[in-house]
Amino acid sequence: MKFNNAIIAALGLSFAAIVMTPAASASATVAGTAKWNGNTGNLSSMCKFTKNVAGTMTFDEASNTWTTTSPAEFHINTRGNNNINVIAYEKLLQGSSEIADVQVDYQYDTVITGPAGLTINLNDDDISVAMNGKRGKLEFELGGTAVVTNDDIVFAANQSYSINHEVTCIQ
Amino acid sequence: MRFVKTLILASVFLSMGVQAHGMNPGITKVTTYKDISKMTYEVYNSYEFPAVYTMQVFTQDLTPAPESLYRFFDGKSVVRLKPNSKAKVDVLFKPEQDVSRFIVCSVLTGVSYEEIKPSITSRVCSRLIVERISR
Numbered sequence: 001m002k003f004n005n006a007i008i009a010a011l012g013l014s015f016a017a018i019v020m021t022p023a024a025s026a027s028a029t030v031a032g033t034a035k036w037n038g039n040t041g042n043l044s045s046m047c048k049f050t051k052n053v054a055g056t057m058t059f060d061e062a063s064n065t066w067t068t069t070s071p072a073e074f075h076i077n078t079r080g081n082n083n084i085n086v087i088a089y090e091k092l093l094q095g096s097s098e099i100a101d102v103q104v105d106y107q108y109d110t111v112i113t114g115p116a117g118l119t120i121n122l123n124d125d126d127i128s129v130a131m132n133g134k135r136g137k138l139e140f141e142l143g144g145t146a147v148v149t150n151d152d153i154v155f156a157a158n159q160s161y162s163i164n165h166e167v168t169c170i171q
Numbered sequence: 172m173r174f175v176k177t178l179i180l181a182s183v184f185l186s187m188g189v190q191a192h193g194m195n196p197g198i199t200k201v202t203t204y205k206d207i208s209k210m211t212y213e214v215y216n217s218y219e220f221p222a223v224y225t226m227q228v229f230t231q232d233l234t235p236a237p238e239s240l241y242r243f244f245d246g247k248s249v250v251r252l253k254p255n256s257k258a259k260v261d262v263l264f265k266p267e268q269d270v271s272r273f274i275v276c277s278v279l280t281g282v283s284y285e286e287i288k289p290s291i292t293s294r295v296c297s298r299l300i301v302e303r304i305s306r
Contacts (some may be wrong), residue, residue, distance in 0.1 A: 044196050045197030045198050045297075047194070049192040049279075052293060055290075074291055074293065080197055096288060162290050163290070164289075164290050165290070166292040167292065170296040170298060171197035171198055171297050171298065
């Protein structure tokens with residue numbers, strides 16, 4: 001009788017093991033992770049302008065100076081040993097007509113945000129950024145002043161003018 | 172009396188959505204036996220408005236390259252792109268030296284169907300090194 005009980009107990013353990021095994025397996029399936037593996041492959045250098053918004057400026061006739069009230073904004077996504085240059089086109093334009101020469105000063109109110117390790121030269125009328133192999137997003141808030149160099153110009157009221165800037169990214 | 176005029180520049184660029192101006196490939200080195208090398212650049216306009224891009228070729232110091240050293244295939248150097256579109260531009264190079272360096276650029280020169288000159292001119296440039304080897 002004891003023998004039979006032992007057999008029954010052993011069979012019971014085996015049955016439990018059989019019953020438990022699929023349950024444990026099903027649990028593993030539910031809790032398991034699925035994933036997609038991937039690799040970017042060989043990516044070349046990149047310059048991509050991702051934002052380009054004109055700024056605004058006001059004119060102070062007493063000082064003959066235009067001052068930005070909101071900066072021109074542009075973003076560049078860059079990868080590689082790239083160089084970025086900003087050059088002011090120092091002409092006051094009305095439409096496509098050049099009205100006067102201006103002297104631009106970016107240093108007055110320009111902000112450049114980007115990855116650490118860049119070499120940035122912020123000058124009066126030009127800016128250069130060496131990415132030094134860093135990758136990431138470079139954000140420019142291009143503000144400043146532009147002094148009209150010709151004192152003899154008499155502006156009419158409520159006329160619109162603009163000053164252009166050229167941004168070059170060399171990849 | 173202080174007289175202040177306020178100017179709001181026409182914002183010809185929209186700030187919403189994915190916007191981009193770019194060009195592929197980036198820096199490239201071509202090693203060839205041939206006297207003339209052909210490079211194909213892909214310019215893409217991911218802005219939500221039509222744009223005009225003008226191709227330019229410079230020497231290493233960003234002075235315009237002599238026209239004797241390159242030409243655009245079919246003479247096509249201006250690309251008009253609809254929103255979210257791209258185009259290929261073929262450039263033929265005939266360098267005079269064993270190792271020549273160029274900078275090829277696409278410049279945003281007009282926006283919208285009216286082709287208004289943008290107040291910020293974006294210029295995406297790619298370095299190109301052409302190394303000519305002898306047989």
